[in-house]
Amino acid sequence: MLLALGVLAALAAGVLYSVGVTLQSVEARQAPDEESLKLSLIRRLATRRRWLGGTGCVLAGWAAQATALTLVPITIVQPALAVSVVALLFISVRFFGETARRSEVVAALAIVVGVGGLVVGSPVQSSTHAAPLPLALGMGVLGAVALAPYALRGHHRFGALARSARGWPTHGPASARRSWPTAYPRARGLPRRCGSELRRPPAAWAC
Numbered sequence: 703m704l705l706a707l708g709v710l711a712a713l714a715a716g717v718l719y720s721v722g723v724t725l726q727s728v729e730a731r732q733a734p735d736e737e738s739l740k741l742s743l744i745r746r747l748a749t750r751r752r753w754l755g756g757t758g759c760v761l762a763g764w765a766a767q768a769t770a771l772t773l774v775p776i777t778i779v780q781p782a783l784a785v786s787v788v789a790l791l792f793i794s795v796r797f798f799g800e801t802a803r804r805s806e807v808v809a810a811l812a813i814v815v816g817v818g819g820l821v822v823g824s825p826v827q828s829s830t831h832a833a834p835l836p837l838a839l840g841m842g843v844l845g846a847v848a849l850a851p852y853a854l855r856g857h858h859r860f861g862a863l864a865r866s867a868r869g870w871p872t873h874g875p876a877s878a879r880r881s882w883p884t885a886y887p888r889a890r891g892l893p894r895r896c897g898s899e900l901r902r903p904p905a906a907w908a909c
Contacts, residue, residue, distance in 0.1 A: 707773055709770070709821055715783060719763040
């Protein structure tokens, strides 16, 4: 019984995270580009009902995840959160008109099967904690990754990629295809050039 409740709480957390991130992303995309990675963007979003609703979903997801961790091992809870990817796939297709490719559907099904397998073969819950040094090193790496966007925000290429990533949940690969040539102008036309080279004899390839 506790296992079932814990798994349901973990799955609910994954779905809540997906809905929350989607709502926040849709609202953030409407902000001016010059406010990206600035406090003025937070001030603007803090007054938007849709962004606040997304924040509420994320907070509810945290609560559901914490509840799940009290009921089942972390080795089940963390993989179960991957269902958020499945939820995002459904949201993008159902509400934003994206087309799900076969590989994406197969990957989503693999996540579902994998989580189910973990539940069936779940280990016994333990209260043992990691040693202080590995835990500190792991948290330090995560902290560095979280702070990296603020350290790199003045770089022109990073700014273009950040604007592309901001619209990924709602525009997916289409947004990346529009922004990638802007961030890397030398790559513009590369597929076309390489395609023409491949039609020539191998000795004459230049791409």
